[in-house]
Amino acid sequence: GQQLNQSPQSMFIQEGEDVSMNCTSSSIFNTWLWYKQDPGEGPVLLIALYKAGELTSNGRLTAQFGITRKDSFLNISASIPSDVGIYFCAGKSLWAGSYQLTFGKGTKLSVIP
Amino acid sequence: DGGITQSPKYLFRKEGQNVTLSCEQNLNHDAMYWYRQDPGQGLRLIYYSQIVNDFQKGDIAEGYSVSREKKESFPLTVTSAQKNPTAFYLCASSTAREANYGYTFGSGTRLTVV
Numbered sequence: 001g002q003q004l005n006q007s008p009q010s011m012f013i014q015e016g017e018d019v020s021m022n023c024t025s026s027s028i029f030n031t032w033l034w035y036k037q038d039p040g041e042g043p044v045l046l047i048a049l050y051k052a053g054e055l056t057s058n059g060r061l062t063a064q065f066g067i068t069r070k071d072s073f074l075n076i077s078a079s080i081p082s083d084v085g086i087y088f089c090a091g092k093s094l095w096a097g098s099y100q101l102t103f104g105k106g107t108k109l110s111v112i113p
Numbered sequence: 114d115g116g117i118t119q120s121p122k123y124l125f126r127k128e129g130q131n132v133t134l135s136c137e138q139n140l141n142h143d144a145m146y147w148y149r150q151d152p153g154q155g156l157r158l159i160y161y162s163q164i165v166n167d168f169q170k171g172d173i174a175e176g177y178s179v180s181r182e183k184k185e186s187f188p189l190t191v192t193s194a195q196k197n198p199t200a201f202y203l204c205a206s207s208t209a210r211e212a213n214y215g216y217t218f219g220s221g222t223r224l225t226v227v
Contacts, residue, residue: 105155
């Protein structure tokens with residue numbers, strides 16, 4: 001099946017630092033999504049991207065749909081303790097069925113106060 | 114408010130017993146999904162259903178069973194054939210159009226075999 005490579009797998013950062021993570025695919029995607037999962041909870045959608053080159057912000061979060069349509073990036077500025085959790089990328093391939101999303105394995109973020 | 118509800122939040126099972134995890138949604142979504150999450154493994158698809166009375170195996174269906182008798186409900190049974198059932202289980206839903214807008218997830222059920 002489809003594979004998404006998400007990196008890094010984990011990050012330890014100081015409060016106030018900026019964070020970057022990315023997701024790459026071997027095939028073209030027409031939708032990129034970024035989710036956050038708090039400990040012990042289900043993932044919640046943060047940002048959705050639908051066009052190559054699109055840059056979208058949600059507060060301190062900014063995500064970009066790569067121009068090759070095979071990658072996406074998520075940046076978090078000025079991290080705070082509540083940013084702790086697992087961040088997942090997800091994508092919908094051009095060739096997938098209408099219901100099918102592919103998920104990355106997640107980036108676990110730890111913030112040191 | 115519309116949403117997706119999983120119950121119970123925590124579940125303990127003795128080895129050799131079957132157990133059923135509940136998932137109910139009132140979002141009028143057509144499709145529902147079950148994922149298993151283990152540390153460092155991401156989300157792995159167990160089963161999914163696009164319409165009532167129909168469902169398909171995902172990547173790790175062995176040892177699991179599902180039913181979809183109602184649009185709102187998609188229960189997952191973890192059978193005794195599942196060799197390593199201790200995990201966090203997530204249910205999700207979407208419409209065909211809104212797969213582009215992402216899945217809506219429940220808050221999960223943590224299953225522990227004792």
